[in-house]
Amino acid sequence: MTENEAIKILAAPILKKLKELEDEMGDQEMVEIPSIHFIRSQIPDHIKIDGIEIDDALLDKLEAYVQEQIEAEHRPTVLH
Secondary structure, eight states, X not given: OOHHHHHHHHHHHHXXXXXXXXXXXXXXXXXXXXXXXXXXXXXXXXXXXXXEXXXXXXXXXXXXXHHHHHHHHHSOOOOO
């Protein structure tokens, strides 16, 4: 598994939950697009998932990917 695949796999349940929360809000409009920030709690230094080490750099990439997906959902762009 590549790092990008791991990020997509880790992001999927986060994005699903955000979608569920948005659906619960119904027609209520958001003042601004939600932003996400992960805070790493005291966890062991070496956590690996399928050979990919979960570290601060990966969490930063995961955070950026989830934020991009949120913004793409709320601010879609049209390619010409």
